[in-house]
Amino acid sequence: GSGLPVCASCGQGIYDGQYLQALKADWHADCFRCCECGASLSHQYYEKDGRLYCKKDYWARFGELCHGCSEQITKGLVMVAGEQKYHPECFSCLNCRAFIGDGDTYALVERSKLYCGHCYYQMVVTPVIDLLPDSPASRIPHTVTLVSIPACSDGKRGFSVSIDQGCGTEHPRTVRVREVDPDCISPDMKNSIHVGDRILEINGTPIGHVPLDEIDLLIQETSRLLQLTIEHDPHEPLGQEPGLAVSPLPALCSPLCSPAPVPCGDPSAMRQRAVTRSCSTDKSPGSGSVGSPASQRKDIGRSESLRVVSRAHRIFRPSDLIHGEVLGKGCFGQAIKVTHRETGEVMVMKELIRFDEETQRTFLKEVKVMRCLEHPNVLKFIGVLYKEKRLNFITEYIKGGTLRSLIKSMDSHYPWSQRVSFAKDIA
Known part of the structure; x- marks a missing residue:
């Protein structure tokens, strides 16, 4: 009938009960493939100029580029949001164009759209609340958010976490929001922190680098400002996480929905998790967008320090x-x-x-x-x-002292008039 979705790749109607929605289009699961090698993109995809790529081909074709200006990032400071990297001067809100500074709240929506904290709430959160006031979290898209939680005097943060210690590189430590008390948390925080959200960083430090016994102490320390980098993934199955009561995914979801999740014990699924997680520390191309139509999507944390052997091309x-x-x-x-x-x-x-x-x-x-x-x-x-x-x-940095000390230490062969002239020339 007229309501039948049409596949963006083959142009045929989609009769399957489950199909993919990505890039504002519908796809047969079998048609959602890399345009270079034809590999199925059921777990993760990259997009540029409307074309789909697997991670390997996207890297090979586009390299490491700033997501803001599409030029190469070769050295110096880099701002990281999710998998996307930016020159600091390109790290600005998509809506109001304001610069987003280090420590400022932001949100990377659907792994491609960067907003400052204010515009994210106005452009994304508020419309969802108006539509579904009782369960907005179910319709908020994949988001990596930096939230600032102010100090409070009552000794309550309003939420608790569960910690999975993990085992080795295949299953590293994960920290998730376990419970949220709406009576002890501000309205803004209520719509920024949801049960099941993954905490990627605490006060700028990746979770994997925070001592295990300090995680809960840092979060519950209410006398100081707390900054958390949080990943909200509405398509990630959480039933296997201890202590988390989360409804299963529906058969059909909002954009970026997925086919049935891969069983946890499947070796290919574990390899995919490792690959996806490695995106947070390696050089990720940034000029296109990155998505995950599958519920198997895992850690998309901001990257750790990026370093290469050549000091002339260091990135940090x-x-x-x-x-x-x-x-x-x-x-x-x-x-x-x-x-x-x-x-x-x-x-x-x-x-x-x-x-x-x-x-x-x-x-x-x-x-x-x-x-x-x-x-x-x-x-x-x-x-x-x-x-x-x-x-x-x-x-x-060059060890040479200050201009004042340098001029003062000159011997008598340099009259003061000449020293002052040197200072003026340098200034």
């Missing part, structure tokens, strides 16, 4: 930097020594505190030129960081 996240001493202050900002947590590399972060928003936007347009600038007399530019509404840029 803001959370990889340890802040040290203030090297100097001036009218427009200050310079802080920072050290890479893993490699020990020392850099300088210059915080610009007297830039208006228009000046910052103009500066960010020049960043792409600065990335390509190589000159022996110019400090190597590493990257920019937008944090707490302030622009920071990171350069290499």
Whole structure:
């Protein structure tokens, strides 16, 4: 009849009881395949320009690109949301275009659409609440969200977690929201945290790096701000998780629905989980979108520090930097020594505190030129960081002291008039 769905690949009607919905279209399960190798994409897919790819072919064809500008990411700071990576200057809200700084709330919806916290609530959550006020979580799409939970005085977070310790690389540790008490949690948090959601990071640290005995302590420490990176996957079967009471998936779901889930004991399913999980630490291409029409989809956490052997092409996240001493202050900002947590590399972060928003936007347009600038007399530019509404840029660190100390230490062969001239030239 007129209501019969049509497959986007073969153009034929779909008579099956179960079929896939992805990219705003319907598909026969057998037609949902990589356009390069023809492999079935029942577990995970990548999309670019309307074409479907498996992970291997997408990597081979497009490499590691910024999801915002589609240009290559070669070195310096990178912002990561789900599997997508961005230049910091490209990490902005799809709706209001505001820059999303390190630590700012955000949501990556359906592994491709990035929103700031405010626009996510207005564009995604509110319409769902209006449609289904009693069970909005069932219609919220796959989302990786950074939420900030303020400190409170009553000693209650309003939710508890369950911890699966896992066993080896095939089944690493997972932490999920076990219960949510709507009477002890704010309305905003109520619509951001759902039973069964996976917690990927606590205060910027991946769950796998947090000591097991500290996980619950950190979450229940109510005297401090708590930041959680949470994955909400409405198509993931949770019945096997101890302590979680979740309804089974319906036969037909909203976009990105799936065929019957692969049994847990199936070796191919375990391999897929391992591959999917590895996306959080390897270099993931970012110019297209990534999706998972299958309920087998697993961890899509923000990546850990990305490093390669060549220092000239290092890539890292803001959370990889340890802040040290203030090297100097001036009218427009200050310079802080920072050290890479893993490699020990020392850099300088210059915080610009007297830039208006228009000046910052103009500066960010020049960043792409600065990335390509190589000159022996110019400090190597590493990257920019937008944090707490302030622009920071990171350069290499050279042990030379401050200009003031250098001028003071000059011997008498350099008269003060010449020293002042040097200072003016440098400034």
